[in-house]
Amino acid sequence: MKKNKWILIIIVGLLLVGVVAYFIFHKEENSVQLTTEKPHYGDVATSVSATGKIQPVDTVAVGTQVSGTIQKVFVDFxxxxxxxxLLAQIDQSLLLAQVEQITANLQQSKSNFSYQQSNFNRQTELYNAGGISRADYETAKNQYEVARDNVNSVSAQLKSIKKSLSFTDIFSPIDGTVLSRKVSEGQTVAASLNTPTLFSIAKDLTKMQVQASVDEADVGNIKVGERASFTVDAFPDDVFTGTVIEVRLQPTISSNVVTYTTIINAPNDDLKLKPGMTANIVIYTKEVKNTLLITTKAIAFVPDSTLGKQFKIGKAPFLHTKKHKKTESKSNDSISAIKKAIVWKKEGNNLIPKQIEIGLDNDIDVQIIKGITEQDEIVTGIKAPQQSKGAKTNNSSPFMPKRPGGGGRN
Structure with missing residues (x-):
């Protein structure tokens, strides 16, 4: 019995020593964990960003052709x-005086013309009867023609001054809204070389347009008819939509930066958009709706040798996955070329390389044309290793004094 008892004690002691030795000397290896995802259906698009100003579609500057003092203003901002x-009136007193003066001159010219006509008729009869010389006849004829032309000249002057008088009434040329009023009652305007602008009128504020400044590197991708969206600072939560209607060829150069003005129509039925607002614009150059997508992280992932301890890694058809080989374009009109790439499919402890054809890429999601399905589990990266439970942590402050190590003495 004593012998069996000692054997049992020895066995238990060995087990205890083994357990202690296991916890002291065994270092638990951290298992590698992979992040995966499954392809999903959604929309993908490539876009161009720009900034611009909101302007009315049609704005008319109303000016004046005559000089004078503004007598009345009938509209405001x-x-x-x-x-x-009727928008405004210019003082008519000087022009009315000129009308009276020229009218009087016209009456004198007509009276003189009547006299010269009678005189010419008498001189004609005397010349035909041989009573006067040819010189006297031609003098009477000349005076008659000068008087006739003088009547025509004064009549033209009267017509001109009456036309100028009509210009003292400033009328609106279109239906619209007054954006600016640049004159006040009593102000003098001078219509000399440059016609002064009195009012600026927008034709229809429910139809606005955005003048976007697009960088020369992006303008080649923009075409008429493409969809655009934009926001303004006044309504940061509202997204307004529009369509590209024109890409102007005239460049704008500022600090050696070349931009091109792109016009985007912007319906404004609720009148939220105001002229002059700054718009942050996104123009969608290519779009694909309801297509199979995967994140770009899956395209960039490449397994390394450390995963070989835990997973069986298949052989990829090519090594450098960042260089996509272009092939001929297929049926999708929004894709100019189809590229090939490698993703890694996880099946248990196996990592299987799958060659796929990808289309549109917006740097976040990639369109999948061929190669995988939405049931496949695709590796996108490696999780950061978690510290084992038995591992010791050093929570001491680096600023606290440390004990001497290695069994040495001070």
Whole structure:
């Protein structure tokens, strides 16, 4: 019995020593964990970003052709006006005086013309009867023609001054809204070389346009008819939509930066958009709806040798996955070329390389044309290794004094 008891004690002691030795000397290896995802259906698009100003589609600057003092102003900022509506009046007193003067001159010219006509008729009869010389006849004829032309000249002057008088009434040329009023009653305007602008009228504020400044590196991708969206600082939560209607060829150069003006129509039925607002614009150059997608992280992932301890890694058809080989374009009109890439499919402890054909890439998602399905589990990366439970942590402050190590003495 004593012998069996000692054997049992020895066995238990050995087990205890083994357990202690296991926890002291065994270092638990951290298992590698992979991040995966499954392809999903969604929309993908490539876009161009730009900034621009919101402007009315049609704006008319109303000026004056005559000089004078503004006598009356009938509209103000934001006034809604109709075509032919009276906007302002210039003082007519000087022009009315000129009309009276020229009218009097016309009456004198007509009276003189009547006299010269009668005189010419008498001189004609005397010349035909041989009573006067040819020189006297031609003098009477000349005076008659000069008097006739003088009547025509003064009549033209009267017509011109009356036309100028009509210009003292400033009418609206279109239906619209007054954006600016640059004159006040009593102000003098001078219509000399440059016609002064009195009012600026927007034709229809429910139809606006965005003048986007697109960088020369991006303008080649923009075409008429492409969809655009933009936001303004006044309504940061609202996204407005529009369509590209024009890409102007005239470049704008500022600090050696070349941009091209791109016009985007912007419906404004609720009148939220105001002229002059700054718009942050996104123009969608290519779009694909409801297509199979995967994140770009899956395209960039390449397994390394450390995964070989835990997973069986298949042989990829090519090594450098960042260089995509272009092939001929297929049926999708929005894709100019189809590229090939490698993704890694996880099946248990196996990592299987799958060659896929990809289309549109917006640097976040990639369109999958061929090669995998939405049931496949695709590796996108490696999780950071987690510290084992038995591992010791050093939570001491680096600023606290440390004990001497290695059994040495001070």
């Amino acid at each position: 934001n006034s809604v006006v109709k075509k032919g509506q």
